[in-house]
Amino acid sequence: MKNERARTSVDKAVVDVWQRELGALSTRNFAHRLAASEDLVLRLEIYKKLEKHRGCVNAVSFNADGNILVSGSDDKRVILWDWETAHAKLTFQSGHVNNVFQAKIMPYSDDRTLLTCGADGQVRQAQISEHGVETKLLAKHQGRAHKLAIEPGSPHIFYTCGEDGLVQHIDLRTAASTELFTCRPVDDSRAHMPFIHLNAIAIDPRNPNLFAVAGSDEYTRLYDIRKYKWHGSTDFGQPTDHFCPPHLIGDDQVGITGLAFSDQSELLVSYNDELIYLFTWDMGLGPNPVPSSPLSACNEASETGLDHSVMDANEKAIPQVYKGHRNCETVKGVCFFGPKSDYVVSGSDCGSIFIWKKKGGELIRVMEADKDVVNCIESHPHTTVLASSGIESDVKIWTPKAIDKPTLPINIKQFKPKPSGWLYRLPTPQDLMVQLFSLQRWESSPERDGENSSSAVASQELMQLILAFNARGDASSDEGGNGSGPEYFFC
Secondary structure (H helix, E strand, C coil): CCCCCCCCCCHHHHHHHHHHHHCCCCHHHHHHHHHCCHHHHHCEEEEEEEECCCCCEEEEEECCCCCCEEEEECCCEEEEEECCCCEEEEEEECCCCCCEEEEEECCCCCCCEEEEEECCCEEEEEEEECCEEEEEEEEECCCCCCEEEECCCCCCEEEEECCCCEEEEEECCCCEEEEEEECCCCCCCCCCCCCCCEEEEEECCCCCCEEEEEECCCCEEEEEHHHCCCCCCCCCCCCCEEECCHHHCCCCCCEEEEEEECCCCCEEEEEECCCEEEECHHHCCCCCCCCCCHHHHHHHHHHHCCCCHHHHHHHHCCCEEECCCCCCCCCCCEEEECCCCCEEEEECCCCEEEEEECCCCCEEEEEECCCCCEEEEEECCCCCCEEEEECCCEEEEEEECCCCCCCCCCCCCCCCCCCCCCHHHCCCHHHHHHHHHHHHHHHHCHHHCCCCHHHHHHHHHHHHHHHHHHHHHHHHHCCCCCCCCHHHHHC
């Protein structure tokens, strides 16, 4: 039976226009209602394809005015587009020696200052002038650097994170990077993981002092920059809060690929091999979460007749969930869409874009966007426009220009999470070397407080694992293969 969509009445839109003309509805509120209209979301279709890159496009981002889109790719180039005409205004070499993973335009810079990070771990600045583009190295991570986050409203300050677990704070006025902390597991039960590989970082737009990071375990950690002493005399690096769905606490088979804050300070978290969850500020687990499932604690409490307020508290802490997409093969982002973060949008391994209503989690749209995988979705800052990219070498611009509203495909298979493990379950020798370098840096840092024996043992074990991995890799390479290496999964 055909999956028909209920017809949306136009009466409300007519009433809104009438109220606007009479002055009963402000122009601002009218624009917000229009931009958040489900009717427009249902009419999204491809408006332009931006075709000039020669590899996977891993980064798309609009400038503050929304008239320029910047993209970065495996071809190590950055392109500034007039997306309305599909014209490439400027193309330049980023200076990276490997894939570009993130490219953003700094606000209040007349669109002349750009930031990039990539698979080579470099964090770079590109300065556009009448004489051309000059790029320079600002900071370095030991391992891939997937994301950076610009402090809202600031033309100078931003943060970076990398697979070495390091979070850095950079001020363009001094071009100096400050290593804030290395993110580590919440308990000692994961001795094999000396630090957390970080994939995502986001800053709360309502309180830029707060930022969240997440990576190769189940927790999103929230930090307050005001607790950091710039002279380095304190052991900064303790989160002010943790977020995790109750059923995933203690699950070492999941990780996080994408984060986003809404304008209401809600936190959106996309899990690898799992689903997408929306947290409000009161759902935090605190600075020291118990490394076991709260649900199991509730069951024990109910069986023994103990305090049932524990169960009530956990029932209130269940986040909204968004289902249907598949996030297993690559490091995917996630974003809000609409003037008041009315919708949640994500790419999928099936090559489609999924759109849900934020409130209630209803899936309302699935759009075919890529033959392989959609990794990046970027929402226009002011209007109903989306940019998407993935394994293909183009960027697609989506606008609400379709005459007919499509129905949801009837052949969508609801993705059911499976315990297949996290992206890092098959580490490359390079990943293992990153862990070794991080351990060596940790041993030489003041944070270790004389606890050197366990670190030394871990370093020796890690080195043995690297050598064994290399030996096994050399043997398998002689047998031939299909050419799909670990790099594909980080496009």
